Amino acid sequence: MEKLNALRKQKIRAVILLEAVVALAIFASIATLLLGQIQKNRQEEAKILQKEEVLRVARMALQTGQNQVNVNGIEIQVFSSEKGLEVYHGSEQLLAIKEP
Secondary structure, eight states: OHHHHHHHHHHHHHHHHHHHHHHHHHHHHHHHHHHHHHHHHHHHHHHHHHHHHHHHHHHHHHHHTOSEEEETTEEEEEEEOSSEEEEEETTEEEEEEEOO
C-alpha cells in the first residue's frame, strides 16, 4: 500500500513536470512569434523613415531651386524644362509634372 501511494505521488509530480514543460514550450513559441513580429515592424518602420527622408530632400531641392541636392547620402536630381518637371532619387522617379 505504501509503495502504491509513493507511485501515485511520483506520477502526480511527473504530470506536473510535464505540464510545466508544455507551458514553457507554449510560452517560448508565443515569445518567438512576438519578437519576430516586432522585428518585422521595425524593419518596415525603417523603410518608411527612409522614404520620408528621400521626400524631404526632394522637397528641399524643389524649394531651393537646385538641380541636384545631396543630403545625408541621399541624392536628388531635378530636371525641369518648358514642358514639365521631373524629380529623381537615383533611377526612381519621385515626381513628374508635364504640361499638356
